[in-house]
Amino acid sequence: MAEKITAYRFDRLDQTLSQLNKEDCVIMAGGTDVMVLHKSRRGVPPKISRPIVFIDHLSELKQVYQNQRDLHIGACCTYSELLENKLIPMPLKNAIKTIAAPAIRNRGTLGGNICNASPAGDTLPLLYVYNAKLLLRSVNGDRVVAISDFIQGPRRVQRDQNEILAEIILPSVLEEGSHVVFEKVGNRNADAIAKVGFAGYIRINDAQIEDVRFAFGAVGPTMVRSIDIEKKLLGKTIPLADADIAQVVAAFDKIIKPIDDQRSTAIYRKKVALNLLRYFLSMKQYQPN
Numbered sequence: 001m002a003e004k005i006t007a008y009r010f011d012r013l014d015q016t017l018s019q020l021n022k023e024d025c026v027i028m029a030g031g032t033d034v035m036v037l038h039k040s041r042r043g044v045p046p047k048i049s050r051p052i053v054f055i056d057h058l059s060e061l062k063q064v065y066q067n068q069r070d071l072h073i074g075a076c077c078t079y080s081e082l083l084e085n086k087l088i089p090m091p092l093k094n095a096i097k098t099i100a101a102p103a104i105r106n107r108g109t110l111g112g113n114i115c116n117a118s119p120a121g122d123t124l125p126l127l128y129v130y131n132a133k134l135l136l137r138s139v140n141g142d143r144v145v146a147i148s149d150f151i152q153g154p155r156r157v158q159r160d161q162n163e164i165l166a167e168i169i170l171p172s173v174l175e176e177g178s179h180v181v182f183e184k185v186g187n188r189n190a191d192a193i194a195k196v197g198f199a200g201y202i203r204i205n206d207a208q209i210e211d212v213r214f215a216f217g218a219v220g221p222t223m224v225r226s227i228d229i230e231k232k233l234l235g236k237t238i239p240l241a242d243a244d245i246a247q248v249v250a251a252f253d254k255i256i257k258p259i260d261d262q263r264s265t266a267i268y269r270k271k272v273a274l275n276l277l278r279y280f281l282s283m284k285q286y287q288p289n
């Protein structure tokens with residue numbers, strides 16, 4: 001017989017936060033990771049030892065709006081909703097289109113992808129190069145943390161038991177002249193978990209690099225990004241000299257340390273990651289998007 005599970009579904013966010021403050025619960029947004037994580041053998045309902053609190057319906061967590069130069073995205077917006085929203089930047093939409101299939105995209109949320117903290121989470125490389133900030137809300141108030149500080153390792157995030165990720169803030173998304181790409185290598189164009197993910201961000205002024213950022217997914221316990229390596233390219237002229245490209249690729253070669261698993265090999269992952277970086281750096285022109 002199926003075991004009883006306590007589940008809460010409050011009308012408002014403040015009621016939800018108050019419950020989280022009293023009791024350690026499993027937060028369920030779309031549930032597409034939670035249900036897999038707790039799955040039992042075929043025909044047997046999932047085993048979830050703590051009470052569940054549903055948040056997917058809370059309108060406070062589903063707003064998308066601009067505040068000055070920042071874009072605020074409600075953590076419980078589903079992928080399908082984000083694809084329909086005019087404010088969402090095209091590179092993020094391109095990444096979302098590679099995630100799973102429409103049924104999962106109708107349930108899965110951006111906040112869930114972040115809090116699940118999988119090294120292969122497809123939105124994460126882009127969120128790292130956008131310097132995304134996360135707004136965490138609890139009965140004690142709000143705090144804002146950089147995504148790179150929030151995600152600590154595979155399925156490990158710096159979230160207190162009483163906190164909900166309320167909004168994802170993209171501070172630089174509206175910076176003029178930036179060119180941003182997302183590339184995912186998997187067995188298929190979509191409905192496949194990434195073997196390698198890559199996001200590149202570059203802003204040029206008068207042929208000189210003003211800002212440049214790279215993040216790699218699925219090649220380490222969490223996204224690989226190095227501000228020290230990025231700095232080496234500031235002020236350089238486009239197109240980049242072969243020696244500059246080689247220097248940056250060699251520097252990432254040292255810090256990208258993938259593993260073999262059921263999806264790919266470490267050797268393949270490293271080769272592809274460095275090829276994607278080389279390809280991005282070798283572009284003759286970067287069109288703002």
Ligand SMILES: Cc1cc2nc3c(=O)[nH]c(=O)nc-3n(C[C@H](O)[C@H](O)[C@H](O)COP(=O)(O)OP(=O)(O)OC[C@H]3O[C@@H](n4cnc5c(N)ncnc54)[C@H](O)[C@@H]3O)c2cc1C
Pocket residue numbers: 026027028029030031032033034035036055075076098099100101104107108109110111112113114115116120121122123159163164165166191192193194
């Ligand atoms: C068939 C299938 C295919 C998939 N394909 C892909 C893919 O191609 N690429 C990819 O990146 N992922 C993929 N996923 C994983 C999953 O769909 C995504 O990670 C999705 O974004 C998770 O969102 P969710 O709302 O379903 O999260 P949930 O399962 O509800 O939650 C995930 C985790 O985050 C926590 N959480 C969720 N929201 C919040 C919040 N607002 N505040 C605090 N904690 C929160 C939960 O407690 C849980 O620990 C796939 C999953 C399935 C089942």
